[in-house]
Amino acid sequence: MLKEIYQPNPDIVSNAAIRGMGEYWELQSRAKADYEGFWEGYANRKIEWFKPFDTVLDESNPPFYKWFSGGQLNVAHQCVDRHLATKKNKAAIIFEGDNGDYQILTYRRLSYEVNKTANMFKNMFGIKKGDRVVLYMPMIPEAAISMLACAKIGAIHSVVFGGFSAEALRDRIEDAQAKLVVTADGAFRKGKPYMLKPVVDKALEARCECVNAVCVVERNGEEIHWEPGRDYAYNELIKSQSHVCEAEPMESEDPLFLLYTSGSTGKPKGVQHATAGYILWAQMTMEWVFDLKDNDTYWCTADVGWITGHTYIVYGPLAAGATTIMFEGVPTYPDAGRCWRMIEEYQINQFYTAPTAIRLLHKMGADEPAKYDLSSLRVLGTVGEPIDPPAWKWYYEEVGHENCAIVDTWWQTETGGHMVSPLPGATAIKPACATFPLPGIMAEVIDEEGNPTPVGEKGFLCITKPWPSMIRNVWGDEDRYISSYFGDCKKEGKPVYFSGDGAMVDEGGYITITGRTDDVINVSGHRMGTAEVEAAIKKHDGVAAVAVVGKPHEIKGEGIFAYIVLKSDDGVADELETMKEINGIIKQEIGAIALCDDMAFVPDLPKTRSGKIMRRILRSIVKGEAITQDTSTLEDPSIVPTIEEIVNRKV
Ligand code: WT7
Numbered sequence: 001m002l003k004e005i006y007q008p009n010p011d012i013v014s015n016a017a018i019r020g021m022g023e024y025w026e027l028q029s030r031a032k033a034d035y036e037g038f039w040e041g042y043a044n045r046k047i048e049w050f051k052p053f054d055t056v057l058d059e060s061n062p063p064f065y066k067w068f069s070g071g072q073l074n075v076a077h078q079c080v081d082r083h084l085a086t087k088k089n090k091a092a093i094i095f096e097g098d099n100g101d102y103q104i105l106t107y108r109r110l111s112y113e114v115n116k117t118a119n120m121f122k123n124m125f126g127i128k129k130g131d132r133v134v135l136y137m138p139m140i141p142e143a144a145i146s147m148l149a150c151a152k153i154g155a156i157h158s159v160v161f162g163g164f165s166a167e168a169l170r171d172r173i174e175d176a177q178a179k180l181v182v183t184a185d186g187a188f189r190k191g192k193p194y195m196l197k198p199v200v201d202k203a204l205e206a207r208c209e210c211v212n213a214v215c216v217v218e219r220n221g222e223e224i225h226w227e228p229g230r231d232y233a234y235n236e237l238i239k240s241q242s243h244v245c246e247a248e249p250m251e252s253e254d255p256l257f258l259l260y261t262s263g264s265t266g267k268p269k270g271v272q273h274a275t276a277g278y279i280l281w282a283q284m285t286m287e288w289v290f291d292l293k294d295n296d297t298y299w300c301t302a303d304v305g306w307i308t309g310h311t312y313i314v315y316g317p318l319a320a321g322a323t324t325i326m327f328e329g330v331p332t333y334p335d336a337g338r339c340w341r342m343i344e345e346y347q348i349n350q351f352y353t354a355p356t357a358i359r360l361l362h363k364m365g366a367d368e369p370a371k372y373d374l375s376s377l378r379v380l381g382t383v384g385e386p387i388d389p390p391a392w393k394w395y396y397e398e399v400g401h402e403n404c405a406i407v408d409t410w411w412q413t414e415t416g417g418h419m420v421s422p423l424p425g426a427t428a429i430k431p432a433c434a435t436f437p438l439p440g441i442m443a444e445v446i447d448e449e450g451n452p453t454p455v456g457e458k459g460f461l462c463i464t465k466p467w468p469s470m471i472r473n474v475w476g477d478e479d480r481y482i483s484s485y486f487g488d489c490k491k492e493g494k495p496v497y498f499s500g501d502g503a504m505v506d507e508g509g510y511i512t513i514t515g516r517t518d519d520v521i522n523v524s525g526h527r528m529g530t531a532e533v534e535a536a537i538k539k540h541d542g543v544a545a546v547a548v549v550g551k552p553h554e555i556k557g558e559g560i561f562a563y564i565v566l567k568s569d570d571g572v573a574d575e576l577e578t579m580k581e582i583n584g585i586i587k588q589e590i591g592a593i594a595l596c597d598d599m600a601f602v603p604d605l606p607k608t609r610s611g612k613i614m615r616r617i618l619r620s621i622v623k624g625e626a627i628t629q630d631t632s633t634l635e636d637p638s639i640v641p642t643i644e645e646i647v648n649r650k651v
Contacts, residue, residue, distance in 0.1 A: 384525025
């Protein structure tokens, strides 16, 4: 049984920034009373400005908010160069390879590499301020170095997760109109080499006329194709570059990066983040939520292809002058003790991972943590999806030895950094609960009209005031920015940011996230758009109609389940064969992360008379729940029991 409230050991967990809930409430009311003054203070203290800003927040053209206008700064300077005076020889990045090889980049070494890379981008590839650079990289230091090199010269990077297919990569390159792609031959996973460069080659076979060059880092040394005049060896070119590079002065609102993410409709959206607001909040949350101390070693297991990797492997930790671990491998190789062994070896103080990884490690080796010295740990974090109580309990007891704070951090690609999260050393923790909005963040659970939802009832999780690290636009699509985030909820008659998540507040004001209110599926903490998966499945010749929904999954949280209507009525000669074909297409169109766990071949989908698919019914069926929805509005209500029978036969 879990208790209601947990208070971590105060001898172990403290918070230098916010020492208790008293201070938390004080900060939050200060932010409410003088919102701009609150942010102005932090922006002045935390950022090393090249030129001070004139305005804190410009709300003259909602929802296109501007923060710290008039100010100039550079994120690579903020993350690397400004630390050289005091942390020259402190480890900035500790890289551990899949095979256990490791590399330590001190702040000086990082600055040296970033400058050389920035000069290479500028001199060899003509990259200028505002140009887009796609990074299709494994988890190696050159990924972080390339991100910072872009920031140094004012180029806008767009990191594409290495698990995405050539098609998906091509779409993102095209949408961003990238001039340069930086990649690697490949890397190592579970003791074996895997390849990335061939995927880039394939992506560039069609369209992508914007791309002038591909810069290839050597990591696994495998044979790759070299396209003359297009492909260049990073490791060769870098040698002749100067290690001195002026930081480009950037306006506060200049875009820092794009990161594509899925919604329930349409193609992935290029979430656009701005320079000053993003780096400010990345640094502040890093310090607040992880109780960061100067001598700490911090490890976030995410991939740089996701926002967590951006904010909490690269930008947040480095802006805060921390030591951040970058790990190429997987948590289960060579065995289920890999993470715990690394925690022991490096004496990790903060460990940040996804519930999926916790469930997997629990299942594969519940007793493994006990074999290692984990006493260095103070803060354990989770992110990306709701954590279930059994996983929370194991994490708290077996990994944290009931001493550590567990920070269940709620946020999104669009929010840039943490929004709702416990503060170690301050917040009394409720298991599997994101607890309170961070100071300065006006997160509220409301109905469409902005009324707070009653205690214990589900509402929409909205951020009712703009915040510095918020999304600025959907790249090249202002209408989509407005309709995706500011269309559903209002407060005092004005549109407010709606996250797409539902949540509940209890008597004590604790916020519990109840999950997406739209059709987005959360697979292993990654957002999968139903429309994208469906579009891929429709490319199969035999498919007439399809609807995908999330199905609860023991490890992944949710898996993808597809209801498929085939064109011919003959039934499926070989269901397994057809499923394989369909998954083959998904792998080609999106990547292995979007593969369906299961499919049901059904004669039709439950559609309203106007042709809208009733997904809620399909979700209920796959969960084995009783159908409570009114089916009388369906074109053919009898389809529901038919589908139920087909699905039940499968299990
Ligand atoms: C969606 C955002 C934030 C970085 C990783 C995912 C879900 C995120 C939590 C949490 C419950 C969570 C939400 C959110 N989510 N954190 N602590 N508890 N759900 O980023 O791909 O932008 O996905 O992840 O549904 O909307 P993302």
